[in-house]
Amino acid sequence: MDSARSRGVLYVVACAAPAAADVHVLVVLAQEAGWQVHVVTTPMGAGFVDTAKLERLTGDLVRSTYRTPDQPKGLPPADAVIVAPATFNTINKWAGGITDTFAVGLLCEVMGFGVPIVAVPLLKDALARHLAFGRSLADLRQMGVRVLFDPDAPPQARMPSWEQILHELHDLIGDRPSEE
Numbered sequence: 120m121d122s123a124r125s126r127g128v129l130y131v132v133a134c135a136a137p138a139a140a141d142v143h144v145l146v147v148l149a150q151e152a153g154w155q156v157h158v159v160t161t162p163m164g165a166g167f168v169d170t171a172k173l174e175r176l177t178g179d180l181v182r183s184t185y186r187t188p189d190q191p192k193g194l195p196p197a198d199a200v201i202v203a204p205a206t207f208n209t210i211n212k213w214a215g216g217i218t219d220t221f222a223v224g225l226l227c228e229v230m231g232f233g234v235p236i237v238a239v240p241l242l243k244d245a246l247a248r249h250l251a252f253g254r255s256l257a258d259l260r261q262m263g264v265r266v267l268f269d270p271d272a273p274p275q276a277r278m279p280s281w282e283q284i285l286h287e288l289h290d291l292i293g294d295r296p297s298e299e
Contacts, residue, residue: 126294127198129154130229132222135163136204136241138278142168145201145281146176152285157194159183161209161222185221194225197234199292202226203284204241207252214255230262237288240268241278265291 129149133139139160146156158173158181165183173181180193202209209223218224230236238259246252247270256266267279267287279287 124153125155126153127155128195129156130159130194130197130200130225131156132159132200132202132226133164133168134161134204134206134209134222135167136206137167138204138241139164139167141281142203143172143176145203145284146173148281148285150176152289159222159225161206161220164222182221185224197229199288200226200229200234200236201239201284201288202236203239204278205238206240207242207246207249210238210240210259211251211255214258230264233263235288235291236264237284237291238264238266239278239284240266244274
């Protein structure tokens with residue numbers, strides 16, 4: 120991939136699901152593809168990631184709470200967003216505009232700016248069958264979010280690889296990286 124080319128600012132939003140423990144893999148892949156990566160987690164998601172490792176990789180704080188008025192703004196404007204893994208709670212609050220966490224508030228805001236977003240839900244079968252979840256996915260898709268979720272896939276195969284997720288983002292923005 121062309122790592123010398125700058126693609127812009129990518130927010131990676133991670134929620135409280137087991138796959139978040141490996142989100143550093145996505146960060147490295149995105150950086151190799153030329154993205155300046157900033158990581159945001161939900162409050163519960165913060166416990167699933169290696170914050171110190173992510174901060175070393177990105178050179179930036181991992182954010183999970185709203186800043187206080189005396190703190191400087193810390194995130195540059197996003198050019199793209201990947202939300203992975205995205206939980207039942209985050210998907211439903213995001214689609215409903217309930218911004219009680221920094222992560223969901225940020226997602227609602229960047230949607231308003233028309234920033235390309237790829238969302239990758241990862242949740243239990245029982246939650247995936249909940250009517251609110253299906254409506255929320257439909258609402259997010261209608262608002263322009265590319266949702267990667269196959270309800271017919273077995274639960275262990277629902278989460279695409281980090282490479283596939285990044286390729287989906289590049290497809291979405293019409294800027295697919297070259298293959299080596």
